[in-house]
């Protein structure tokens with residue numbers, strides 16, 4: 001992990017309110033988070049605590065009411081809607097709960113489509129699928145893949161445009177214990193080997209051992225997870 005370059009993600013004092021009238025809630029309450037390239041950060045917390053809202057502002061899907069969000073130095077609030085969409089496709093990869101693949105497309109075509117959408121017509125899916133151990137399933141559609149395989153293709157698709165930042169929402173929700181560890185280990189490898197910053201929201205405490213740093217969201221506020229004891233994370237926690 002390189003700590004001297006521009007952070008992959010820098011959220012400063014972000015606040016976001018959602019809903020109207022009596023049902024208005026503060027989904028993010030003065031949240032600050034810096035994630036360096038190559039760092040793998042997990043965010044845990046109860047349902048409704050603001051985790052998805054955090055991924056949404058980090059992924060240029062919504063703007064905070066106050067505070068700032070920079071991805072690799074670009075202040076997302078300065079981008080028009082169209083520019084934000086282009087920026088997102090080129091620089092940010094998303095991995096969803098169950099892969100979220102298009103049922104009609106083969107694994108290879110899922111990656112080609114993601115490339116084309118980002119203006120990258122020359123995507124070669126083969127090496128990216130190979131890197132997640134899925135080259136042998138390149139011609140398979142999602143209906144003929146296991147849950148773990150779908151998740152791997154989803155990760156390959158998120159990586160196909162060489163993003164700086166990977167935002168991952170509950171990647172193990174549909175997986176058994178062994179496959180959960182395999183998929184999260186894969187994310188940890190990608191962070192380390194390809195210098196991608198990974199922010200993963202999860203309810204699954206069993207997989208936190210693969211992460212560099214673990215934070216907890218409670219009522220819209222983000223704090224280091226109490227009791228998180230991985231020795232290597234001590235220094236990183238200070239950079240939040």
Ligand SMILES: Nc1ncnc2c1ncn2[C@@H]1O[C@H](COP(=O)(O)OP(=O)(O)OP(=O)(O)O)[C@@H](O)[C@H]1O
Nearest residue numbers: 018019025027045046047048049050051052053054
């Ligand atoms: N579109 C919306 N309109 C109004 N309130 C919303 C909206 N989206 C989310 N909220 C509220 O904002 C708060 C944070 O929601 P968020 O989805 O970020 O939590 P979460 O931690 O991701 O929850 P979960 O783990 O259940 O997915 C919750 O109180 C939720 O009810």
